[in-house]
Amino acid sequence: MQIGPIALENRLFVAPMAGVTDRPFRMLCRALGAGYAVSEMVTSRKELWNTLKTSRRADHAGEPGPIAVQIAGTDAAMMAEAAQYNIDRGAQIIDINMGCPAKKVCNKWAGSALMRDEPLALEIARAVVDAAAPHGVPVTLKMRTGWSADHRNAVKLARDFESAGVQMLTVHGRTREQGYKGSAEYDTIAAVKAAVRVPVVANGDVTSPEKAREVLAATGADAVMIGRAAQGRPWIFREIAHFLATGTHLAPPLVAEVRRLLLDHLQEHYGLYGEYSGVRTARKHIGWYVRELPGGEEFRGRMNGIEDCAQQLRAVSDYFEQLAAGMERIPVHREAVEEADEEGAEDEGAASAAH
Ligand SMILES: Cc1cc2nc3c(=O)[nH]c(=O)nc-3n(C[C@H](O)[C@H](O)[C@H](O)COP(=O)(O)O)c2cc1C
Helix, strand or coil: CEECCEECCCCEEECCCCCCCCHHHHHHHHHCCCCEEECCCEECCHHHCCCHHHHHHCCCCCCCCCCEEEEECCCHHHHHHHHHHHHHCCCCEEEEEECCCCCEECCEECHHHHHHCHHHHHHHHHHHHHHHHHHCCCEEEEEEEECECCECCHHHHHHHHHHHCCCEEEEEEEECCCCCCCCCCCHHHHHHHHHCCCCEEEECCCCCHHHHHHHHHHHCCCEEEECHHHCCCCCHHHHHHHHHHHCCCCCCCEHHHHHHHHHHHHHHHHHHHHHHHHHHHHHHHHHHHHCCCCCHHHHHHHHCCCCCHHHHHHHHHHHHHHHHHHCCECCCCHHHHHHHHHHHHHHHHHHHHCC
16 A cells, blocks of 8 residues: 555554554554644644644654645644645655644634635645645545535545545545434445546544445545544554455453553653643543443542542553453454444454453
């Protein structure tokens, strides 16, 4: 799989998630089997580039390439400038956010709202491509299926973006109006794939190896992108990679391995955010790791009372050590069990290997 001239390791991508897919989390997902990770969005508003939040988002120290930076905004010239600024700071791919309900900028909603204003969406794509092309940096774009159920314009826009020089399109199978409600649909993604020659990435509700296989088959997409299902479960990428390659399930990780992964993740997290913010912003990650584990809810509640790194690390370490005394591996993920049950006898070999 290629993005312009850049070859990727595989076709399993981590979705950009503001407040989640920071450098430590992206690196963890990459180490656990994701072939590609896009950074959290960076605003096109110049006055915010020097804020702590934006400079943390622009921190790619030690990250394996390609470095892909997502930009969001509503003004073509500002977006071109943002592309240039990030390329100067090491971005090897620029991704335009037309996929999530980003903030209001200059009285206009950025992100997926741009899909409602096709001329502006196209003007932005052209301006960003023009800014990136002289550096040999490919531009990609992430969008939804459309604005609303009656305004599903992803196919038209995909053709326009391709003509404008965009080199990969990611489509989240929901409309902007849906937010995160309902289920993702994949017919529109399949139609986008059929309409363009550039690689297309399918996104939305991929939560298990079976679902990844199903979505790849249903859409013909070149890759799948996984967001929420990777929260607290970054090893989902190696599970999917193994399943796609062999048709069998990898055993869930050892409790001892998850303990080590989470402790390392926390150290990296504190390194990026410092103690005060680090301890607080780490709570959501910890909560995701333990949410399906015995006593996880109670442990998550306890985390809120802890305000320093050393104590947080110790509590996490103790929790997983206790867990390891009672179980060797973490339980098979709930949805994976349900889906394996649904597949039933048809795929007995794969389902049994999961346990
Ligand atoms: C907390 C959170 C933050 C997100 N931030 C972004 C973002 O910065 N840029 C973007 O294009 N999409 C963003 N998204 C959307 C995801 O990239 C993805 O399209 C969506 O979650 C659907 O995929 P999933 O079902 O695998 O989670 C965000 C989603 C979540 C849950």
